[in-house]
Amino acid sequence: MTAASYFHLQGRDGEARTGALTTPHGVVRTPAFMPVGTAGAMKGLHWREVRDAGADIVLGNTYHLMLRPGAERIAALGGLQTFTGWNGPMLTDSGGFQVMSLAQLRKLSEHAVTFRSHIDGAKVELTPERSIEVQRLLGSDIAMQLDECVRLPAGRGDIERAMQLSLRWGERSKRAFESALPGYLLFGIAQGGDVAELRQASARGLVDTGFHGYAIGGLAVGEPQAVMLAMIEEVAPILPTDRPRYLMGVGTPEDILEAVARGIDMFDCVLPTRNxxxxxxxxxxxxxxxxxxxxxxxxxxxxxxxxxxxxxxxxxxxxxxxxxxxxxxxxxxxxxxxxxxxxxxxxxxxxxxxxxxxxxxxxxxxxxxxxxxxxxx
Structure with a gap:
């Protein structure tokens, strides 16, 4: 891979990094915490409060937005920024975590995951290609590959199967993203549960495929903090130093501080507003x-x-x-x-x-x- 032109490291202290991530809707200072506006809104807050607090970027969710009000509708209304009034960068989660949380309703295959909408019971098929299509319709600055997230604890066999499927879905996601406009970014997601060698294999596979940035998924899903930090230590050294690193769904202030110390650049979590x-x-x-x-x-x-x-x-x-x-x-x-x-x-x-x-x-x-x-x- 050639050196990234959109991510500039500006300082290091040990493994901790600070930098700037350039997106079509603005620059994100890193390390960055992304407040979660799952359905295109921050619960209980106006966007100006989120901006005034210092947030450069917020997160929306593909699963929820594709079900309501619909990606095609949002696209027709000008994309997420115009639709919501947030005048800055947005990242959209692919929907993989939400599919995991609805496991009793889903059917998983090599091709896609099929599930029933929690809103009206309609049958929905989500492929890696459709996930990317939805995120492009939404106009998110940073899109995520579709992956399968396994809740821990889980058996090694289930973890490895999901990790390998996520790698193949990552390749399909990248192909689907190839026609995106310049400046928009796609992140791959490392899986592998709490098994060090599977985490390493996932990270190496993603690097071989090549993404604008790399996320560590499938953590903060039931495992102790020590396990989460150990998995970061397994993955971070494998990832390119000139690409942003995103720890998904994390977390508490202590989690963030310790993850930064291990080289992580981006975070999101519902804890600030939920708590x-x-x-x-x-x-x-x-x-x-x-x-x-x-x-x-x-x-x-x-x-x-x-x-x-x-x-x-x-x-x-x-x-x-x-x-x-x-x-x-x-x-x-x-x-x-x-x-x-x-x-x-x-x-x-x-x-x-x-x-x-x-x-x-x-x-x-x-x-x-x-x-x-x-x-x-």
């Missing part, structure tokens, strides 16, 4: 449960030193009240606070790598989390 809707805030002191009664009379904000207005302005007592009362505003505020924290973490990581102080930053950040939240007054 926000359930009364949990992420802060530099760790996770804070606003449902806890100890916050009921506490006038202090979550973090008076935060750069994000909602984090330093709203009293814990008020946030606790909103959560306990089931007020929509509580979910909205905590979701934006969490998205802002994740983006602040990524910005701090990028700056630390650029300055050559990532290891010190990593140690201090982990120490802050370990000390925990401020004691109640």
């Amino acid at each position: 926000g809707r359930h009364g949990m805030a992420f802060t530099r002191f760790g996770a804070v449960n606003l449902q806890n009664a100890r916050h009921a009379d506490d006038p202090r904000p979550l973090d008076e030193e935060s750069a994000w207005p909602s984090t330093r302005s709203y009293a814990r007592a008020y946030l606790h009240h909103l959560v306990k009362a089931g007020e929509t505003l509580g979910a909205m505020l905590l979701s934006e606070i969490n998205i802002a924290y994740y983006q602040t973490l990524m910005q701090d990581i990028r700056e630390a790598i650029a300055q050559g102080t990532f290891q010190q930053f990593r140690q201090q950040t982990r120490a802050n989390w370990a000390r925990g939240d401020l004691p109640p007054r």
Whole structure:
């Protein structure tokens, strides 16, 4: 493969990397966390809040968008950016993970996966070629190959079968993507479960096929963190240094920090908004449960030193009240606070790598989390 012209590494500190990924709709600073707008919307948030928090790129999902409102409809309305109002880069997941989560409804073959829509029960066939077609209709800057994701724990035989199928589907996905407009990118997905040699074989196969970027899939699906990190260590050294590396569906702030230390550039996860809707805030002191009664009379904000207005302005007592009362505003505020924290973490990581102080930053950040939240007054 020739050197990538769309991804530029700007600094390294150990295995941690910082760079810039150029897409048709803008530049993504890496390491990057992509907030998840599964159906073309961020739950409880306006796009301006997501952008103001520091996000360069967001994620949409092929499976959900092809079922509702439909890829052809979105294309006719100008593509995802025009349709949703998000004026920046978008990555679309291929739908493979959602197919896994609907395993009781699916039928898998070499050609395709066939399943029943969770919306209306209609029969749907998804091939690698159709997945790419849908993503091109959506107009996503970064498309993902269709793969089969196996939930762990699983037997080696099932893991190897899915890994080999994903490699063949990756080749078909690449062929289907060949007529895409210049600048649009396709990522391959390394599978192999928790088996080191299968992960290595998958990574080598993907590199032989050749993609614009490489994702590590099939993790954060039930395995311990130590296993996830071990699999990253098996895969990352095989991947080209001039291509972005994406750890799919991850994760907690600690997961992200440790994955960056092992050479990962991109992340996505629903945790910031999902946990926000359930009364949990992420802060530099760790996770804070606003449902806890100890916050009921506490006038202090979550973090008076935060750069994000909602984090330093709203009293814990008020946030606790909103959560306990089931007020929509509580979910909205905590979701934006969490998205802002994740983006602040990524910005701090990028700056630390650029300055050559990532290891010190990593140690201090982990120490802050370990000390925990401020004691109640």
